């Protein structure tokens with residue numbers, strides 16, 4: 432392990448943008464396909480990995496929805512979630528606010544309760560076993576209708592007692608602006624849920640503006656294209672909005688041609704509160720450490736820059752102020768540690 436990798440791993444951090452279904456590694460996919468008698472269009476792990484060659488978001492989503500078909504029962508969602516927590520606990524992740532796509536499962540006949548309870552049980556066990564605290568956010572698939580999102584919101588109500596803390600918006604962005612879900616998000620806000628949305632990943636800055644002004648999100652997922660609107664950038668820098676940026680995802684989905692062109696550094700320089708996350712690590716080639724490493728050298732990030740990205744992740748999380756100060760003090764301790772000087 433390089434010194435830089437050691438440093439990144441040692442820094443306490445929160446992951447704020449992770450789709451649990453995107454952490455389904457080919458090995459587990461094969462295992463669950465066999466167990467559940469699901470036919471995959473691949474014979475080997477190698478073949479699966481070779482299929483992960485994407486030109487855009489939709490290319491990826493087609494494979495992602497196909498992959499999640501192997502998840503059939505509560506135990507499968509439990510195994511998926513535990514595998515993720517085990518992996519990131521070794522990378523300095525002390526807190527994770529994870530997404531899942533219930534409509535991707537209920538549409539295949541897997542009951543909402545099985546999916547949700549399997550994930551929640553793993554989050555509880557993972558907290559004990561790996562020391563990673565967590566929260567669960569339910570995402571609406573934006574290529575589906577407003578009516579279907581409302582039906583999902585209603586179905587999830589029994590879990591709004593603190594088990595599902597918020598709602599998000601993901602899937603095919605272009606042609607499905609945030610405004611399509613304005614009334615759903617207003618209803619979620621009335622229920623005291625926290626609100627996040629993918630915006631400005633492929634879509635224009637106008638979609639970021641809609642997510643902020645119409646959906647009234649508490650946090651923005653991706654938001655890379657915000658920089659195309661200077662006034663909006665200034666407003667969001669002033670308001671302290673947190674952005675959950677995913678470098679390897681952007682590279683794999685051809686949002687950037689090269690990491691040297693990645694907007695992360697420009698976003699930081701514009702005063703935006705940026706964080707680094709993995710999005711769909713099983714599909715994009717790496718978890719948290721890999722994402723930090725992927726931009727560290729191309730964007731010439733200093734150790735202080737990297738530590739600030741970690742502080743932002745804690746500050747931008749939905750932890751209490753007390754919990755945040757404990758983690759931020761621990762980040763400062765790593766910076767002071769002699770092996771790092």
Ligand SMILES: Nc1ncnc2[nH]cnc12
Nearest residue numbers: 450601602603629710711
């Ligand atoms: N990067 C991404 N963008 C939109 N929807 C997603 N679902 C899973 N990963 C996604």
Ligand SMILES: [Zn+2]
Nearest residue numbers: 450601629710
């Ligand atoms: Zn995402």
